[in-house]
Amino acid sequence: MFADNNQISSQQMKRQVFLTFLGIALFLLPGWERLDGREGFVACVAAFFCISIYCLYLVRLAPVYAHPRRYLGKWLTWGMGLLYLCFLVASGGYLLCRMTQIVERYLIQGVPSFVLAVFLLVVCILGKVEDIQRRGRMAEICYPVLTVAFVLLIFGQMWRGSWEWVRVSGSIDWDRVGKGTYGLFGAFAGLALVPFTLGAVRRPAGNYRKIFQAMGQVFLFLFAALAAFRAFFGEKGQVRYGLFTMVLLLFLLLFTLKSIFFYSAHIAGKTHVAVPYGVIALLVFLVSVVEIRGVTIMELYEKWLLGIFVPVFLILAVALGIIVTLTGCGGTEPEKRALPLALGMDHTEQGFEASYAMPNLAVTTGQEKETDMEELNWTETGNSMEEIAENLRKSHEQTLDLSHVEVLLLGNGLTADREAFGEVVTYLQSETTLNEDMPVLAAKQLPEFMEANGNTLESIGKTIKGVIDKQEQKEDICTLRELYRQWSNEDSIPTLARVTIQGKKVEIFME
């Protein structure tokens, strides 16, 4: 709810997706020859099925899109960013050109088209384009009004037309169905951009369901629009819209165009492609107005979309899936992993501090092998958790594996600073291997705990866990899952049990 955590709700995410693609479904698709006739309807059903699977796959790849450099390295990430930006510039130019045409045809004559394009662009690039919360609120406000308005419009049109086209006769041309399906898939190719923003959704567990619902609604409207169009104009009619319809469609398309700039700013940031969105806006404008040897973006876009972008996006998605499978945590041998059993987090004036306490394996396992005592405790500081994670990757040979952390210790500096606490929670949520049932304790003496680890105590994580298991009120100790829940739902820091250490003695106090 608070406008300071750069997160949106899943409902806002769903409404954003719905509004972004609704304009395409209602304006750009009716009248497209690939969707003519019964084959068009069958193609819609098939396309919806394909898009559902594609979205499911993309949602699973969300961690890659959230941190592409981690998986692809610097140059591949940069290349991926450039590819998406090219797609956005081409799509933005095409959309701007189509919007200018409809404004000239239906709304206002006598104003040069490039002036109209400038007005449209200016409205879309004003303000903080990359602010996802702003976009979420805009979607939240516009959704009910536009949805009701379009439902009324479509029903109003449907009852006025002829229904002779409904009579089924002859066989279906499956070749046309295939082309229609692929064409629709291309029309919604922008779904490939959605995973970049899924990391900002407050409760990510329902992401796929929300995207599925959004696209389901879009396709329902598309069916209804096609049916209304067919009923009113017949199979080979030209699309004509009333003024009121045009006003609503223009509003929707403005949202879609603004989405182009939003995603370009977002993707440029994530992939470190240093192109300001002002430059993107200029490129979009140029693409929309420039004509080379009589050829404009209107003639080229469909070929680029279906011939280049869609196949490349599909190949990229498959490749990312393979990369994640082959280079993820499953490929590291146990001896090459650092397995902390206790994790400590704190926030000081110098920034964040993360401590990882590894067990003394020689003592814990009873095997007589040498242990590098310095490698038992990792402590890293940084201005953000991302910086700490990056520093850890660069400075240690072993791969950090948090899947066996048994206890989380939070320092006083962290529990007293809400903003820092929120950032740490976001980081912990992104580490999906963390055990959410592990206890979370407040610890004033984090450095003393880390010092004791491997020295006076063979493993601070095991020791504290053992002490907790002997507590009568162990069910009252806050777990990581309960911490997430209270922070997400009530925006408050839970009361944590306190742990202290004196020599070898570890004590827990319930607050």
Add this chain to the structure above:
Amino acid sequence: MEICRFIVPVILKICRREAYMISKNIDVNKRYLEGLCQDCADVNIREYDLKGFGRCVVVYLETTVDTFKIGDVKEIETMEDAVRILMAGNAVLFCQGNDKAYKISSQGYPNMGVQESQMEKVLRGSQEGFADSVKTNVALVRKRIRTPDLKVAEHQMGQESNTAVSLVYMEGRIPPGLLENITNRIKELHVDGVMDSGMVEHLAVEEWYSPFPRFQTTQRPDRAAMELLKGRILFLSDNSPVGLLLPTTFHNFMEASEDAYNPKEIVTFVKALRYVALVVAMLLGGLYLAVTNFHTQLLPTNLLLSFAEARQGVPFPSLVEVLLMELSFELIREAGIRMPGPLGGTIGIVGGLIIGQAAVTANLVSPMVVVMVALTALGAFAIPNDEFASTFRLLKYVFIFLGAFLGIFGIVLGVFGVLEHLSGLVSFKIPFLMPFVSKEYKNVCR
């Protein structure tokens, strides 16, 4: 009586409410009161050593008790504090041989006292308005919320003026982090003097370019008390009869004080009407120009012919006609505000009826435009908050130009731009478009 003494504790225990008996130990009583009235800056707990009585503790609300007679005595250790306390209107006592001085509260500076609210008139409800003294204003609020959960945090602002300001809130009802946020914002402001809460309003606003107000003002203690119960914070400044309610959202500006006193069906209808009025105030002028100049197909034929007939002989283009009437209305409005008492109403009659009628008769403007301008003005007046209504009076001109030059396309661009702008506004980290943008707000503020 004996039965009551037996039954009452039993009843209390049955209801699981244990009465806290007064202790013979004064320290115990003092600790209990200090804990209960923690963060209530207007509650004073004073300990004295009176001859013949020993140690005594006096507890009182400083704004409701004549402090001069009580003798609110406070030790002062530095000369700077002594001067500051003196300048605040108190007496300071120095004693030979004592390295501490003593503050003796007095009645303070003269001020206007409690009067009727001038800015917010209602048909039903209390007619009391805030006074110039922050202590009096806090007391007016506490009169309506008589619970120790009503907290008062005192601060000082203005390096030269040392103006006393208070943040009043209900513990447990405000969103977490809000009080710290506002307190930090106040402490960040470095000015020589704060003469009115309006100065704080303009200094503390983040997006200075936005025409939308982010602070809601009120002169009514009953309104302030109601908003405190909803989880907002009231900012009061000394020498200012206007309090600021924080955080403020779009919907807060569309609520009037008397909404809480009327049946819900009527209030729902009136609130819906206010939103319609808001749209009329902002868009009617631009839509009129867009439709008559670009999209006549929207009008019924007879109406279009009436417009054409009405415009016959008018020497100005329709844009100039509309601007002329709108600016004339603004002049009449401003003149009416500045004129004292009955003259203000007369200006309205003279300007509205006579000048408007004369302009139509002289064929300077068409009657349609007069009707349109009147409807726009009524729409603006229907918005309960004057500052908020002024924003839409300003935006109206933007839409007039957009409608005149770009037709419906311009109106759509303008509406999209305004919605985008509103989506980005926040008031102390609360989105301005609450509660339309999130259901969670209800869970945070009771």
